[in-house]
Amino acid sequence: MHEKERHRIILSAVQEKPVATVQEMVDLTDSSEATIRRDIAALHVQKRLRRVRGGAEALSPPSFVGLAGRPFSVNETINAAQKRAIARAAAELCKDGEPIIINGGTTTFQMVHFLTNRRMPIFTNSFPIAEHLLKHSKNTVMLSGGTIYREQNIILSPFDNDVTRNFYARRMFMGAQGLGPLGLMEGDPLLIQAEQKLVDQADELVVLIDSSKFRRRSSLILCGLSRIATVITDDGIEDREAKMLEGAGVALIVAGKAAGELEESSLQA
Amino acid sequence: MHEKERHRIILSAVQEKPVATVQEMVDLTDSSEATIRRDIAALHVQKRLRRVRGGAEALSPPSFVGLAGRPFSVNETINAAQKRAIARAAAELCKDGEPIIINGGTTTFQMVHFLTNRRMPIFTNSFPIAEHLLKHSKNTVMLSGGTIYREQNIILSPFDNDVTRNFYARRMFMGAQGLGPLGLMEGDPLLIQAEQKLVDQADELVVLIDSSKFRRRSSLILCGLSRIATVITDDGIEDREAKMLEGAGVALIVAGKAAGELEESSLQA
């Protein structure tokens, strides 16, 4: 990966949270600790970020960031490493120039880091995703219209949106509350409605969920398994669950095995 | 393959991603490393791209051609004080609970500072305005859908947007390139189209322009004077121009008098 690309990713990572650790950036860029340190040092003298022990932070005061209603940022750090691995695998499915849809969510948000060096038409209903891509990438960003719901940082509209209906994508990426034999499950009827509209605009549906979601059920079904092209999850998935997907003709990608895995086992000899 | 062809391919490659490597271009053109390096060097001195270690990058971020005007960031600082005064007067017209539309622009952007403690439904097509209001206020923010144009930070869509058509506002606030006897003038046809859609959704049109705009003309007319309810400008406005507005039944607010001075001529409740 080129120096410039790393720098982009690093700057992008630093924006997302108060302080980004060296390890996280190693994860993000697939390069060594030494290189990241050198990059941080360089960006520091360029005054593009501030170097701190353990990593780096954005120059601009992140004072307000947490204020303006964000259960988002709390969620954001849960299982961050796992989510990143899943998001990376998702981003690797994309090809430059190929239009995609990214539905809002904490896992899908992680994709932004892996899209900083891409050039694709990206449609999203997530304000933070749009914001990040706008500021840290050269992708063409398209947003759905409507009211911005602060809790979820999602844009919803009770009305039909011709922008949405005229955007066609190769793939749509989304998270969910649960995934079972009956299909993809979501908790909120409003969300369901919005997501269903989007799903119709893409050839392939790619679902990003950590493995715990296989055991979680919700009340509302968004779509059946047959509509799902690919599921990306972590290695906590059980054989039974994998078989269920296989049986429904869903491709399965288990992220976090090959590259960028950090030992997080609580076991110790 | 001829030099020109390679150059075309190289320039195109460089547009696709932040940085294109020499190897990639070798693959693309089926020529040798040495040749690509020489090409890059040549294009570099021609200022058609920037040479970086490992390859080359585009020198300017992609701009959406067709939208006239300076980038937002440049415009932003011109006459900031005057714009602020005008924006403050505009914000003072608003009442809590009363829905408004704010069209994107550098002057209207200044309104956000005076709206932080308000609670209104606010519809905008400006990404930065939405962002600021979202982070620094408790207003209900609604956004139009479409592509985000980076230069102007405006969201535009060639398609109709039912979100827009279903939002009704007491007032719409907007800037413009010029204002003359024929009406409100704008430079870009795309902008015109989007703005006209919005204008239809509001009872009263409030125009925010600094006084220099009275002497500036543009090629496209957005709407006639009769459609304008109120003009807010600074005290550089000339009598002749004030009379023109008066004659057309347009209310005039002159902002930017000494701080603390409460008198504001032609003020309507």
Next chain:
DNA sequence: TCAAAAACGATCAAATGTAATCATATTGCG
């Protein structure tokens, strides 16, 4: 307070990128 863990910086070898040179096409033109 002390010891383990984590972060850091320096150093070096390997990988990668660059510049210079020269030999070999290819082109333009009298």
Next chain:
DNA sequence: CGCAATATGATTACATTTGATCGTTTTTGA
């Protein structure tokens, strides 16, 4: 055609970047 000018590709030596190692410093937590 033949000659010169130019463009291209291969080889070489050189420079930079990167990742691993190791000893030191800082932080953490008992």
